[in-house]
Amino acid sequence: MSHLEIRGGVPLSGRLRVQGAKNSVLPILAAALLAPGQSILHNCPRLSDVEATGKILRLLGCGVEREEKTLLVDASQPTGWTIPDPLMREMRSSVIFLGAMLARLGRAELSYPGGCELGPRPIDLHLAALRSLGAEIVEEQGRLRCTVGSGLVGRELCLSIPSVGATENAMLAACGARGTTTIVGAAREPEIVDLQNFLNAMGARVSGAGSPVVAVEGGAPLHPAEHTVMGDRIAAATYLCAAGTAGGRLELEGAEASSLAAVTACLQEAGCEIKILGDRIALNSRGRLRGIRPVRTAPYPGFPTDAQAVLMAALAGGTGTTMFVENMFDSRYRHVDELSRMGADIQLAGRVAVVTGRPLHAAKVHSTDLRGGAALVVAALGAEGVSQVSGLEHIRRGYEDLEGQLTALGAQVRLIH
Numbered sequence: 001m002s003h004l005e006i007r008g009g010v011p012l013s014g015r016l017r018v019q020g021a022k023n024s025v026l027p028i029l030a031a032a033l034l035a036p037g038q039s040i041l042h043n044c045p046r047l048s049d050v051e052a053t054g055k056i057l058r059l060l061g062c063g064v065e066r067e068e069k070t071l072l073v074d075a076s077q078p079t080g081w082t083i084p085d086p087l088m089r090e091m092r093s094s095v096i097f098l099g100a101m102l103a104r105l106g107r108a109e110l111s112y113p114g115g116c117e118l119g120p121r122p123i124d125l126h127l128a129a130l131r132s133l134g135a136e137i138v139e140e141q142g143r144l145r146c147t148v149g150s151g152l153v154g155r156e157l158c159l160s161i162p163s164v165g166a167t168e169n170a171m172l173a174a175c176g177a178r179g180t181t182t183i184v185g186a187a188r189e190p191e192i193v194d195l196q197n198f199l200n201a202m203g204a205r206v207s208g209a210g211s212p213v214v215a216v217e218g219g220a221p222l223h224p225a226e227h228t229v230m231g232d233r234i235a236a237a238t239y240l241c242a243a244g245t246a247g248g249r250l251e252l253e254g255a256e257a258s259s260l261a262a263v264t265a266c267l268q269e270a271g272c273e274i275k276i277l278g279d280r281i282a283l284n285s286r287g288r289l290r291g292i293r294p295v296r297t298a299p300y301p302g303f304p305t306d307a308q309a310v311l312m313a314a315l316a317g318g319t320g321t322t323m324f325v326e327n328m329f330d331s332r333y334r335h336v337d338e339l340s341r342m343g344a345d346i347q348l349a350g351r352v353a354v355v356t357g358r359p360l361h362a363a364k365v366h367s368t369d370l371r372g373g374a375a376l377v378v379a380a381l382g383a384e385g386v387s388q389v390s391g392l393e394h395i396r397r398g399y400e401d402l403e404g405q406l407t408a409l410g411a412q413v414r415l416i417h
């Protein structure tokens, strides 16, 4: 099993273009299924989750070619409507295909995504929204058999939680429904806006993304489109936290500063100097971040749950005390045990984690999930000595060439096979 060997205490410096957003390219790839013909998607990161999504599209009879950072998706004649169990297990967010398959194919068969390292990942809001649009969904032996009956019909939907995935599934299905769908209580994440922009480029009529009410005038004939995926705000947050704890000067390009304002505000409070220069974010840090006011994860524009682990890792090696409250997922503190092996002082009580900063030392640590793994890398960059981080398959799901990017910034990171 390969691992990263990281010598900490080396300041980072340089400029980095942030990868395309994993959580935007996945629903946009599902949306490409909606139109006959070839869509062209730029700024698609090389991630295992993106490759898995490409596998699903090919299984459905679509063509998927990669040219550098561009994906060409040809959905002229889809032939399949089933996502096999192993692929659903490989990537639970494959459930995002459900709405697009119902809209284009009129049917879909896939298994329950099941839980993951973050705890249970229910899809009740997805299923309720799709059933409200007229989908007939039979659940048996863990498989979902879905049809559109006499066709999807637009109507008002209410989401009791601003679920990102449920909002996206409802938008995609609504494109294939007769009449107008209004999604009340929609998620407001920037990735929802990116999806709206791609759908409208395909000829759909979607409005309101980024606000709690998204409207879709369904039934418009859709055509392929060309689109550039937005920058990954969580990857950007990760690199900023890395420079924050290791110290140094980092300039990020390609991420919209407003999309990670909650994170940059925390880093500024912790002692980093941050300047926004157009679409560039410049950070200057002397390392050894200080404790900040409580960090409570919340739906956008609140503090993103996906950045909780990496900010915790950066603060754990600093000074002072910070309280985290993880409100979005039931078990998103699995990185805490591993950080403790590096000397971190983190006390857990249910959703609350109290971090008391202190110098960290190198250790052999293992990733158990995507963002938790990134947090171990961040902590190692600020720790004294040479750490080993294994479980890289988790990190590869969401970070494109993490070790290459960090090395280019002066970090001493080596991939050991």
Ligand code: EPZ
Binding pocket: 022, 023, 024, 026, 093, 120, 121, 122, 123, 124, 125, 126, 127, 161, 162, 163, 164, 165, 166, 187, 305, 306, 328, 329, 330, 370, 371, 398
């Ligand atoms: C998306 O997951 C992201 N994934 C997650 O990023 C992110 O953490 C999450 O949104 C929250 O921002 C992708 O976009 C591919 P939710 P999603 O539905 O859509 C509950 C990463 O690290 N819920 O907004 O699955 C759910 O249990 C990943 O990149 C229901 O109860 O998240 C959670 O507590 C991890 N019923 C809350 O809502 C449902 O039907 C928010 O989940 C759906 C969700």
